[in-house]
Amino acid sequence: MLKFVLLGFLQYKPLTGYELESWIKSTTSHFWHAGLSQIYMTLKKLEEDALVISHIEPQEGRPDRRVYRMTEAGRADLSQWLVTPITEPVVKKDALLLKLFFASPDEKEFLLTQLRVQRSLHQQQLAYYRQSIPQEIQDMLAEKPELARNALLWDAARRCGEQYEGMYLRWLDETIQTIEAVL
Amino acid sequence: MLKFVLLGFLQYKPLTGYELESWIKSTTSHFWHAGLSQIYMTLKKLEEDALVISHIEPQEGRPDRRVYRMTEAGRADLSQWLVTPITEPVVKKDALLLKLFFASPDEKEFLLTQLRVQRSLHQQQLAYYRQSIPQEIQDMLAEKPELARNALLWDAARRCGEQYEGMYLRWLDETIQTIEAVL
DNA sequence: TCGCTCATGTAATGGGTTACATGATTCA
């Protein structure tokens, strides 16, 4: 899947692995992230499959850059993927719910600590969706004003994260209360 | 992590790999799932680490059962994990948001199809949380009434899923409307 | 007779993380 993230960014302009990582970090990381090593490996495989091609740009004083550009085959592969609907439910994995599920009621205090730690984590995440991401979208638009309609979609993705964090916080509060009162 | 799911179930009673799979399917699958082959492999590793031990129960007419029981070391490992708070945000991966993010506004109709397919998937999921899971919790309680306080925690986990699906559906409706009207 | 449930596993592959390895420039 990372494959499509990389192709997704390369549809706008050629980029290096290093640059791709920083784009991912500042935009898609809340619904798809990757480390540098995985990015380099995936780009290599994409080039073997002829979906991208790279050339070296020599630099002085710092390492040479390997710049990747999408091929026609790559563009076709990306659009194919974009128009294919997802028909299976998303697989969720949440270690907190596991702990809740297997906790014994005697560990009430540990559980409450657990939930309160989560509360502050999700509050941080919510602030990130409300402050950092809109800022990043603005910055991007300032650079490429022709992407105004795309920005609408970026903001839809952002709102999904924002609403998720809001929901999770409400659920945590509700659950903390229940456990305090009833368990 | 599957390790702890298996230990979690084995804390109540000894089980076979096959039985563990059906427990997972009917209870934790919405926040942690696994296929049979992975379960067998993980049980093997757990036995190597002496967190569980197995013995063969011969059967007639059907294959012998390998029954796993948790050891003291296993119990210690599980409680250790249960009381350790999670301090990193959960990593989310959502291919739908990726497609939304990289879609070009020209593909408006494909996008709307995409979102409508998701809508029906999430509606099914919501029904599952509202109907099937409460039923499964009731069945479990009928069999083991002494777990009434545990059931409170199971229901908290269930509500998290229910609220997630509700939120996702509202977000989908909102996003479909925005795209229909503005894009 | 066809498919489901019971019941166990191995092997290959894929996707991703962590550790390792290198090294100049810039800024506090």
Add this chain to the structure above:
DNA sequence: TGAATCATGTAACCCATTACATGAGCGA
């Protein structure tokens, strides 16, 4: 002087999925 940024990659490992392999009993 030490940390961050720029810049690239390899190797080992871990977790998970898919395919393969076997086979009896039971109900429609």
